[in-house]
Amino acid sequence: MAILLRQVVIHELVKEQHEPIQPSNVKKKTLPADNPTIQKLVEGIVDLYGKKNNSAQYGVFETGDARGNFPDAFEGYKGAEENEDNFIEATKVAMTQLYLKAADKPTASGGYILFADYVQNDVRYFLSAMVKQKPGYKITGALKVEDLEYIDLSRLHQAAKVNFAKYEEFAAADEVEQLDINYLSFVSPQNNKATAGYFITAFGCKAGAPSAKATEAVVKESVAFFNANDTLSEHSAELSKKLYEYLDNKQGENQPAKLSEIEHIAREFFSADEADNLAEELVAHLNSDEIGVPSEFSVNKTRLHKMTHIVYKGDDFQLTLDKDDIGQDAGSRFYYDGNRLVINELPDEFKDMLDEHFG
Structure with a gap:
């Protein structure tokens, strides 16, 4: 997707694994933002962000010593x-x-560090991304515009991105509202967090805790994704059920929900010839700035219960009903006919309580 590039520069962090770090190669001038090669490079990096194997974690800046x-x-x-x-x-x-x-x-290694100030879909971002050279190529001396074709765009090694609009929204919000606002995101390899973590800590990133928002969005947006596809729409109800079961299990085990596992659940409904493309599209959709489901998140018990149950609290009685048990046919456990709610298959313990009351 096309972007409006405002500022861009590429510095070099000079570090080989198990070797002492060397002075960084820091440029004094920006690169020409209107150069087609540079625009293509930045657009390639932006396009990778949030895609499969480059899933973003969302958060805010640290406030303490870190x-x-x-x-x-x-x-x-x-x-x-x-x-x-x-x-x-x-x-x-x-x-x-x-x-x-x-x-x-x-064990850390350096690379080229691209910084870009750009606008996409009318939203302004500040991007920092580590990129490497393509295998078989060696860039020596000054990094020139013509050298940019040798940058490997197959994956992001590490990256961080700040959303200007959400940053302002966070600053204007109260403490409660701030809990559901994440203005930065970061990509870091999952298989080597100890090494990769230096990039994230260098920018003062802290994973946020938008558990309520993510818990709701992962089901709502996954179902919407299925409903928007003619071949998947018939499976949206079954997907919803499986996602609720998954989230409930994760919450009960006090384990984080993961996009990679949600993708695996969705793949059960994908045809073999479309599975990889659909999986990538789904993960990119959920992990996008607009939706904001991070690569991992804690399941919010309160929000999950609200999504799966109808809760009524009145002055004279209270009801909590599992939505899966409510129906408009007489055989449903909780049968609703528009005016009455009929409870079928009363638990023995509840029947004993009623018998004792009327006995």
């Missing part, structure tokens, strides 16, 4: 005049933080 200097640098850049110097200065702060964090990780 915050570092970048969040304040971003705040200063956001409020400053938009120009090359202010952009470069913000990226220099980020590079210093990356250097300090990577230096303490013997």
Whole structure:
């Protein structure tokens, strides 16, 4: 998808695994944002963000000792005049933080660090992404525009992205409202969190806890995805049931729900020839900025119960009914005919209580 590129620069973090870190190659000037090669590179990175194997975790900046200097640098850049110097200065702060964090990780490796200020779908973002060279190519000396074709766009190694609009929304919200607002996201390899973590900590990222929002969205949006596809719509009710069972099990086990496992559930309904494409589309949809389901999240017990039950609390009586047990046919456990609610198959214990009352 096309983007409006405002500022872009690529620095180099010089670090080989198990070797001492070297001085970073920090550029003094931005790259030409209107250059087609540069635009294609940034669009390629943006397109990878949130896709399968590059799923994003959502969050906010740290507030304590782990915050570092970048969040304040971003705040200063956001409020400053938009120009090359202010952009470069913000990226220099980020590079210093990356250097300090990577230096303490013997197994960490460096790479090219792309910074971009861009607009997509009328939303402005500040992107930081680590990219590597394609196998078989070696970029030496100054990184030139013509060298960008040698950047490997098959996957993101590490990345962080700040949504300007949500950042402002968070700043204007009260403490309760802030719990459901995540203005930044980050991508980090799941198979090597210890090594990859330096990138995330360098930017002062902290995973948020939008458990209620994610718990609801993962079911609602997965069902919507199925309903929008003619071959999948007939399976949306069964998918919903399986997702509720999955979330309930995860909540009971006090384990996080994972997009990779939700994808596996959805794949049961995909045809073999479309499975990979549909799975990638579903994960990208759920993990997008618009929907905001992170790669992992804690299941919100209260929200899950609200989604699966009808709860009524009046002055004279209270009812909590499982939605799956309510129907408009006489054989339903809770039969509703528009005026009356009939309870079939009363539990023995409840019948004993009623017999005792009327006995």
